[in-house]
Amino acid sequence: MVVHQFYDKGLAHASYAVIRTGRMIVIDPSRDPQPYYAFAELHGADIAGVIETHPHADFVSSHLEIHQTTGAVIYVSKLAGAGYPHETFDEGDVIHINDIKLKALNTPGHSPDSICILLEDESGKDCAIFTGDTLFAGDVGRPDLRENAGNITAKKEELARDMYHSTRSKLMTLPKDVTVYPAHGPGSLCGKSMSPDLQTTIGKELRENYALQLMDEVDFVKALTTDQPFMPRYFSYDVELNKMGAPAFIQSVNAVVKADADIAFEQDVLLVDTRPAAAYRKGHVKGSINLQDAEKFETWLGSVVAPYEPFYLLAETDEALDAVIKKTAKIGYEVNIKAALLIPQSATERSPVIDLEHFKSNKSHYTIIDARNWAEINSGKLFTNALTIPLPELRERVNEIPTHKPVVVHCAAGYRSAAAAGIIAAQIQNVPVYDLSEAIKDFN
Structure with a gap:
């Protein structure tokens, strides 16, 4: 038996292949199916199936393309309302790959239609579980992405309660040595406190995962619905696209x-x-x-x-x-x-360069924009009088920025401030707009 993880660092997304006796099952594939084809060829295997743990919000899956190219069966929960050819895969359903089994567990919480896949090896032992966005190393999936998207919508408090019961009744009761293969790692916006581990065990999560510690349902719901990261604009769009299946x-x-x-x-x-x-x-x-x-x-x-x-x-x-x-x-x-x-020849507009010494001595002469995320802002402002507008909100809120003083934009390291400065400069042209960029490190 072969279990292999494919990891996309840019989206902090993990997908998997399980191979046994020349047959391969892909779990939560990314948009480009070529790595799975190459892996199957390397191992002399045929792709027999693709399992979607839920309609993903943060990336586009190639499940439909893999089906169209290889004839692989797509497996997904009946609750997902999938608009592509598929077989339902819910509690009690089993995929046999010769002498190993992939067993479905319905685990609502991150989404109403989430499933986990329990792997039983050739000796009949439950050895691993593919948890999708239900359980991560150090965290569980956020419950607020399906309030307005997908076949079934649910309030975050309702899904948080579902997550409480899914973790307690389905996952925490598994043997401690079961390996956990999640769909995301650190940096993903599908959770708030993932550890650097790209795989873990049930035993380690029972010891270290805040969400699996002893607490009642009320405290769990409060913990899970508090301080989640921002939600990018594309998340609901990708849920709907994945529900129907993306083009090749x-x-x-x-x-x-x-x-x-x-x-x-x-x-x-x-x-x-x-x-x-x-x-x-x-x-x-x-x-x-x-x-x-x-x-x-x-x-x-x-x-x-x-x-x-x-x-x-x-x-x-x-x-x-x-x-x-x-x-x-x-x-x-x-x-x-x-x-x-x-880049065209018309790319001649130069960004103004800030006089750092003047800024350090005369901060009141500038309108300072803090473009970090709310969690960062709430943990402490770097400039007391800064106007707080996170980058994802900026295009709709530029009109809140005063235009009687030069504007200085900062984030935590320089990436977001570069984007924010361009957004502001496109609409505010009567005063210079400065990107503090990496110089923000002088003020930390």
């Missing part, structure tokens, strides 16, 4: 229009410049925003840009452009790309 990855990527670098941009269509901040500051298209192609590009793109909102995608080289198109497709936003192109 490579065909969708290849359908993106690649335009000449000096095309005339349509008015009021957002321009997303994906270069490093230093290059952007030296010269960019007026009105563009800087979302750098870094580790969390997909998350921030889906936090700043709304579903169905068209945008231009800009990069420095053909290779870089291809890379960001594929990352955009991982959240299903490739259909929003009006055109993808290299």
Whole structure:
């Protein structure tokens, strides 16, 4: 028996393959199915099935494409309301791969239709469990993503109560040596306090996971519904897309229009410049925003840009452009790309450079914008008089920023402030807008 984890650090997403006697089952696949095809070929296996633990909010799955390409059966809970060919997989259902079994457990909490998959090995022992977004290393799935999305909607308090009972009756009763394979690791927005471990055990979680400690239902609900991270704009969109099944990855990527670098941009269509901040500051298209192609590009793109909102995608080289198109497709936003192109000759707008010494001595002369997330802001402001507008809220709240003083934007390390400064500068042009960037470290 082979159990293999595929990990996408950008989305902190883990998917899995289970192989036994030439048959392979894929669990919670990412948008690009090629790694699973390659792994099956490496092991001389046929992909016989794909299991979706729930309709995912934070990435687009390739379950439908894998089915269409290989004929693999898609398994998902009957509660998901799946709009693609599938077999239901709920409590009591079993997938046999020769002499091992994959057994479904209904575990509502993160979503009403969540399942976990318990793996029974060839000796008849329960040895591992694939927990989707129900149980993570150090955390459990947030309960507030399905209040307005999916086949079944539920209030976060209701799902938090479901999570209490799912963990207590279904997971915490398993043998302590059962390996836990979750769908996410640290950095995912599907939980709030994940540990760095990409796999764990039931015993370790019983000892260390705050959500599995002794507490009553009321205290559990309060703990689980408090201080969850922000919800990117694309989450509900991806739930609905995954519920129906996304179009094939490579065909969708290849359908993106690649335009000449000096095309005339349509008015009021957002321009997303994906270069490093230093290059952007030296010269960019007026009105563009800087979302750098870094580790969390997909998350921030889906936090700043709304579903169905068209945008231009800009990069420095053909290779870089291809890379960001594929990352955009991982959240299903490739259909929003009006055109993808290299940096045009019109990219001559330079960002102003702040005089740090003057700023340090005369902070009251500036309007300071704190673009961090609310959890960071609530833990303490770095500048007492800063106006707090997290990056995901900024495009709707720019009109709250006073325009009688120069504006200085900061975050925690420089990525979000680079994006925020571009958003503000596109709408406020009578005063300079400065990105404090990495200099924020001087004020920590």
